[in-house]
Amino acid sequence: MFNSKLTPEQRLEKAVVAIMANPKYVALSGIMMIGSRKIDDSVPTACTNGRDEKYGRAFVESLNDRELRFLVLHEVYHKLYQHLTTWQWMYKENERAANQACDYVINQKLVDDNKDGFATMTGALTIGCLDEKYRGWDSAMVYADLKKDGGGKGGGQGQPSDGDGEGFDQHDWEDAKDMSEAEKEDLARDIDEAIRQGALVAGKVGSGGDRMFGELLQPQQNWREVLREFISSTCAGKDYSTWQRPSRRYIGAGYYMPSGISEQIGEIVVAPDMSGSIGQPEITRMLSEVQSIAETVHPEAARLLYWDTKVCADERYEAHEMDNMIASTKPAGGGGTMVECVPEYMAAEGITAQCAIVFTDGYLGGSWGQWTCPVLWVIVDNKSCNPPFGTTVHVTARDM
Numbered sequence: 001m002f003n004s005k006l007t008p009e010q011r012l013e014k015a016v017v018a019i020m021a022n023p024k025y026v027a028l029s030g031i032m033m034i035g036s037r038k039i040d041d042s043v044p045t046a047c048t049n050g051r052d053e054k055y056g057r058a059f060v061e062s063l064n065d066r067e068l069r070f071l072v073l074h075e076v077y078h079k080l081y082q083h084l085t086t087w088q089w090m091y092k093e094n095e096r097a098a099n100q101a102c103d104y105v106i107n108q109k110l111v112d113d114n115k116d117g118f119a120t121m122t123g124a125l126t127i128g129c130l131d132e133k134y135r136g137w138d139s140a141m142v143y144a145d146l147k148k149d150g151g152g153k154g155g156g157q158g159q160p161s162d163g164d165g166e167g168f169d170q171h172d173w174e175d176a177k178d179m180s181e182a183e184k185e186d187l188a189r190d191i192d193e194a195i196r197q198g199a200l201v202a203g204k205v206g207s208g209g210d211r212m213f214g215e216l217l218q219p220q221q222n223w224r225e226v227l228r229e230f231i232s233s234t235c236a237g238k239d240y241s242t243w244q245r246p247s248r249r250y251i252g253a254g255y256y257m258p259s260g261i262s263e264q265i266g267e268i269v270v271a272p273d274m275s276g277s278i279g280q281p282e283i284t285r286m287l288s289e290v291q292s293i294a295e296t297v298h299p300e301a302a303r304l305l306y307w308d309t310k311v312c313a314d315e316r317y318e319a320h321e322m323d324n325m326i327a328s329t330k331p332a333g334g335g336g337t338m339v340e341c342v343p344e345y346m347a348a349e350g351i352t353a354q355c356a357i358v359f360t361d362g363y364l365g366g367s368w369g370q371w372t373c374p375v376l377w378v379i380v381d382n383k384s385c386n387p388p389f390g391t392t393v394h395v396t397a398r399d400m
Contacts, residue, residue, distance in 0.1 A: 008039045008060040015068045022118060025073070027202035030194030031080050034187070045168055048075045049175035050084030051187050062124050070110060070119035074128075074169060077106040082191060083139060084176035085184055086381065086397060089279055090143050091173040101143035103129040103167045128168045140381050144363045223378060224289050226393040227357065231293050234355040234374040235265040265297055266354035267316075269373075271305045271342045273360035274312060274333025282380065282397055286359055287326050294322050303351065304329055309336035309365070311345040337361075340369035347372075362387070 004011060016037070020029045035051035043056040053075045060068060078084060083102040090098035107130045111121055121128060134142050179187070270290055272283050290302060302322055306313040312333035317325045339360060346353065355374045362377075362385030375390035381397055 004061075008055070008057045011060060011065070011068060012037065012039060012055055012072070015065065015072045018065075019069055019072060019076075019119075024113065024118070027198035028073075028076055028080070029201070030198050031191065032076055034079060034190050034194060043170070045170060046071055046075055047170035047172045048078050048084065049172040049179070050079055050082060051176075051179075053079075054172075059124070064123065066117060066120040067123045067125055070114070070121055070125060071169070073110055073119055074103075074106055077109065078102065078171070079191065080195070081105070081139070082188065084171060084173060085179075085187070087139055087143075088173065088177060089397075090140070091171075091177075094143075094147065095173065097143055097146040098173075099167060099171050100129050100146055101139045102171065103169075104131060104134045104142045105137065105139050108132075108135050125168050138381075138383070140361065140363070141384065223393045223395040226391070227286075227289055227376065227378070228293050230357070230374075230376040230391055231268065231290075231297055231355065235268065235297050235299065265299050266352065267301045267303055268294070268299045269303050269305060269342075269346065269351065269353040269356040271307060271339075271356060271358045272331065273308070273337060273339070273358070274306045274331060275308045275335065275337040275361075275363075279397075280331065283331060283359070284326055286357075286378065287329065290357070291322055291325055294319075299354065303353070305342055305345065306332050307339070307342050307345075308333040309338040310341045314345075314349070337364050338366040339364055340367050343369040343371045361385075 006014065016032060019025050020032060035048075035053065037053040038055070039057050039060065040054040041057050043054045043059075045059045046053070046055045048054070053072075055071070060071075063071060081102075087098055087102065090101065107121060107128050110119060111130060112135070114120065121130065134145075137145075268290070270287065272286070287304075294302060298319065300319060302317045302325065304313070304315040304317075304325075305311050306315075313330065315329055317328075321328075337360065339358060342356070342358065345351075353373045355376065356371065357376045357378065359378045360380070362379045362382040368387055368389070371390070375387075377387045377390055377392045379385045379387075379392060379394050381395075383394055385394075386392060
């Protein structure tokens with residue numbers, strides 16, 4: 001046990017003050033003021049629900065000051081990256097691998113940033129997940145790799161170990177899940193504001209906070225605008241032409257050409273990935289946008305093809321049925337990610353689509369498939385995924 005005249009409560013407060021006073025972490029000050037932070041005798045080590053932090057009394061007493069600072073930073077980084085809300089789908093599928101995936105990402109960043117010894121992953125923290133292999137990876141990429149290796153084995157420092165790989169803290173997924181939608185929206189908004197304010201402060205003191213936040217500060221594509229533009233441009237009717245509305249495709253190059261007009265376009269295929277990474281709320285929001293756009297372009301029908309390693313459900317909604325699409329749809333599937341099954345199914349069933357919108361995390365177990373229509377790839381929580389053809393828009397689940 002670490003010898004200190006201070007109580008665990010006082011030592012926790014001391015660690016927080018030290019972190020906020022360190023120029024290297026001044027950008028985190030706003031994040032650290034979100035939610036509550038307390039010593040809780042019922043907690044074995046430490047945990048967070050993505051907003052509030054709890055620290056076990058005995059565990060805090062076992063750590064020296066540098067280790068305690070590392071522990072606090074670890075919990076704060078869970079909040080910063082919104083792990084407990086963003087990766088709920090991983091938790092539902094494999095809690096152990098989800099815990100490890102988040103921890104591998106955080107611990108590598110903290111170890112890399114603390115070569116000066118301000119915060120150390122030593123003592124009781126050495127059981128945490130740390131592996132050079134995962135430097136620069138995001139949690140979803142680590143999770144996919146862990147699943148390939150058996151669903152979250154190992155987890156020791158430096159390389160996968162023979163231990164249980166549970167890490168040195170707990171993750172309160174259930175409490176995070178039980179937050180209301182309003183609470184989650186407020187939390188996301190507070191974190192986003194804290195990130196931007198923290199970057200401004202860090203820029204003034206020259207601490208490099210903007211580099212710390214990295215892609216969190218990058219502007220996100222408006223996937224709704226991309227979706228609307230894709231459907232509108234690929235689904236323009238061609239029954240007859242008019243010079244009254246010039247074609248936007250050619251006018252930019254200096255050519256005044258007629259645009260095609262049709263009272264109704266063909267069938268739109270919407271293909272959500274049901275391997276587990278995308279939840280019902282995200283699917284509902286996407287279908288809401290498709291339904292809204294359909295009121296403008298008037299497709300003959302919208303066909304929903306739910307898939308994992310095969311097409312698990314095929315639902316076709318005629319133009320007059322689209323108002324009931326969200327209430328009537330019954331998503332099906334849940335294992336594996338083989339998107340080539342979708343164009344294969346379409347070919348086998350004689351489905352001719354004006355365009356296809358594929359909603360996936362991009363962690364595929366096979367090829368991208370052979371498509372005979374324009375494809376929009378809506379890639380969720382996987383910035384590294386870039387399909388070799390079609391139009392791609394990247395989006396985070398929390399931004400949907």
